[in-house]
Amino acid sequence: MKEEGFFPKGAVAFFLLMMAFYAFVWLSTYLVMVSRGQTQP
Amino acid sequence: MDRAEKTALTLAVALMAFFAGLIVYAAKALNIDVPTCITDVKPFTEGKVIQHAPNRYELHYLAKMWYFEPAEVEIPAGSVVDIYLTSGDVIHGFQIDNTNVNLMAVPGTVAYARYKFDKPGVYHIVCHEYCGIGHQDMAAKIVVK
Numbered sequence: 756m757k758e759e760g761f762f763p764k765g766a767v768a769f770f771l772l773m774m775a776f777y778a779f780v781w782l783s784t785y786l787v788m789v790s791r792g793q794t795q796p
Numbered sequence: 797m798d799r800a801e802k803t804a805l806t807l808a809v810a811l812m813a814f815f816a817g818l819i820v821y822a823a824k825a826l827n828i829d830v831p832t833c834i835t836d837v838k839p840f841t842e843g844k845v846i847q848h849a850p851n852r853y854e855l856h857y858l859a860k861m862w863y864f865e866p867a868e869v870e871i872p873a874g875s876v877v878d879i880y881l882t883s884g885d886v887i888h889g890f891q892i893d894n895t896n897v898n899l900m901a902v903p904g905t906v907a908y909a910r911y912k913f914d915k916p917g918v919y920h921i922v923c924h925e926y927c928g929i930g931h932q933d934m935a936a937k938i939v940v941k
Binding site: 762763766767770774778785789791793794795 | 800807808811815822826827828829830895896897909910911912
């Protein structure tokens with residue numbers, strides 16, 4: 756039986772936190788690579 | 797499909813596209829590319845430093861148990877260096893600390909990378925592939941003045 760007006764708030768919050776964590780880890784590595792300079796000048 | 801489910805899928809795909817876009821940007825706009833293994837150069841048997849112009853160098857690194865040849869190279873800041881690497885015995889690693897240069901020295905092949913040394917300092921090179929009892933002492937350096 757479907758509950759009326761149900762919205763998965765917990766799942767959405769968890770998902771957004773997970774995306775933010777992945778972006779943080781990925782961008783940290785990416786910025787280290789960028790700061791280390793050109794390999795094909 | 798549920799609206800929240802649809803939004804989650806869209807967000808995940810958008811994030812992956814964003815990551816892929818940044819990688820393309822690094823390669824095309826910032827000239828940060830992956831190293832290459834070249835097949836048209838015969839593996840050499842000795843290390844060499846060749847200067848083509850005041851700020852243009854070619855380094856031939858020979859990796860052997862448990863040293864790199866040449867062990868120390870001195871170049872001026874701003875130099876563009878073509879690095880060729882081969883191995884005289886087993887598989888070795890070649891990483892120049894704090895740079896994007898990270899190669900494998902495989903016997904019978906030549907690995908290649910180009911790097912511009914803008915900042916003065918000592919760049920340590922380490923073997924990062926276990927190659928035997930003296931692996932931890934296998935190092936070299938590039939001094940940028």
